[in-house]
Amino acid sequence: MDHAEITPIELLKQPFVIHSINTYTSIFVEVMAASLDLTDDQVQLLLRAMHRQATAVLKSKGVEYTDLKPALTPRSNRYEAAYIFDSSKATSWSYGSEFAMAWLPALRAAGGPTRTAILEGDIIGLPSPTIWQILDRQLVRPSGQEVPRLSSEQYYVVYFTNVSKAQLTALDQEIRSNSPAYLGFVDCSAWTPLKTSLPLPQVALRVDNKIITAEDDDGHANLRAYPFEDFKFDVVGVNEDLYSTLLDFRIDMGVPQWGASDSATALGVLSGTMRDIASMTLEISETRFDYLTSEEPGRGHGASIRKAGLAAFDRHELAAAIKKELDKSLLFNLRSVEGSKKVNGESVPAPENDALLFTVQVEFPDLDGVRQRYQVGIKYDATAHQGEVTTMFG
Known part of the structure; x- marks a missing residue:
């Protein structure tokens, strides 16, 4: 039965598994509910229909929704990690693209996580001295390396989910070899005050050889134009509203x-x-x-x-x-x-x-x-x- 053939009653009666719904940082559902004056059960139907649609879109592009679970949900035997760069050492204003050339090879290397959510952006919202204290205590870095005293927003974070203990080190070593701006990583698996400063937008989901990104209304995926194909990834686009609601990992900022x-x-x-x-x-x-x-x-x-x-x-x-x-x-x-x-x-x-x-x-x-x-x-x-x-x- 395809999406057009099912009735709302039939849809709500079907068993389902939804790995994650993001209304924590995505406002799409809130805006839809307010603008259309939706009741609670209508919001339920909307989200169930969106989940079904996202599953169908992914399947049509060679991705099983079930395979996203390790990337989108926390796991007690896996890590979330924030890999941190000094953006003042970037050689261009497009430092996100520049740093991508450090973490993309690391992601593709044998030690990189094969199913992971990738988020990135500046640290914001905490005073610089507080960030310095957190990094002094928690940043994993070579012995003797000092944490540079930067403004908070000059620390740039690339955040990975579903990382094994061995992959933590493998990513660290590979990224360090690719960028002199790289400082080290913070284990964010358990609560850390650093999370309160990480309202990071998601770049992509990796599922084996596929990179899943949001796509705009014209069907253009990979809106940051990162060179995923150069590293032998196939890019898969999913509508922005579906993506932000159902395919975005939520970093718990403690709000x-x-x-x-x-x-x-x-x-x-x-x-x-x-x-x-x-x-x-x-x-x-x-x-x-x-x-x-x-x-x-x-x-x-x-x-x-x-x-x-x-x-x-x-x-x-x-x-x-x-x-x-x-x-x-x-x-x-x-x-x-x-x-x-x-x-x-x-x-x-x-x-x-x-x-x-x-x-x-x-x-x-x-x-x-x-x-x-x-x-x-x-x-x-x-x-x-x-x-x-x-x-x-x-």
């Missing part, structure tokens, strides 16, 4: 009102009613608590619960601790799953077991005080505006 609006949209896509995550109640049933805290091999998430320092909590205390982190988190991996059950040993449909699910990344300090990341799965009851913790691992 509460942005996060509240973003979570309300995400829960609205699941339920048809826009209510933010802070107003959602959270519970852990006794059965689920036993599963979460079990350290039996092959069962449960007890090792993660213990590492997070939560092993002594009862189920109510554990739910409260997770809820406190949830209220600050962005929602990913939104999905509607059709229920099933076993009858005479065979799996049959069971609508009573249908589920709405999403995932958030939360952080807790380990026993040494180092903040660690965990992926928490939530089952959402839209009628009660209530969540139940299903998994927690990291």
Whole structure:
């Protein structure tokens, strides 16, 4: 069934997986809702239709939407990293293009991430002395290399998602060999104040040999005119509105009102009613608590619960601790799953077991005080505006 043949009712009944919806930095949905006076359920339909359209457009150009998940969602065993340049050392005003000639070869090298979101831009919004303090503490650089004291906006950032530990170093070494303006990188996987200064526009998504960029109304992709083809990439363009809403990675800048609006949209896509995550109640049933805290091999998430320092909590205390982190988190991996059950040993449909699910990344300090990341799965009851913790691992 193609896009033109499905009715709104049929579309909303279909199971789906949406890796990420960006209303955190993209205003497209907000503008559409305000200008057309859309109700919550109409916004839900709009976003479900946009997701279906984006999936179809990508497929027609040789990209499976499912393959974008590693680039668009945080992963507890992968890194987000900000590679930082001194733009005062650029030889032209087009320093973004100049620095691209340092990171593009690194991206193409054997050590580069094959599925990643790439964002770039100047550091803005924090006083220069604050940036100096952050970089002094967090910038990974050669021993003895001093951080130059620049104005904030003279630090230029190229940000990659879904980077392995080995790739962190490989990218660093390759970029350093290509540009004297390169300073080093900051691990942005867990919360760092640096993120508050990174409202970075996304340049592209890389999926294997394809580079996915926004395209304008005339169908022109790669609007920054970077030489992706010179590095053996095929450029794929997607309409700007679809791209900014469904294919943009969200760097969590820690702006509460942005996060509240973003979570309300995400829960609205699941339920048809826009209510933010802070107003959602959270519970852990006794059965689920036993599963979460079990350290039996092959069962449960007890090792993660213990590492997070939560092993002594009862189920109510554990739910409260997770809820406190949830209220600050962005929602990913939104999905509607059709229920099933076993009858005479065979799996049959069971609508009573249908589920709405999403995932958030939360952080807790380990026993040494180092903040660690965990992926928490939530089952959402839209009628009660209530969540139940299903998994927690990291």
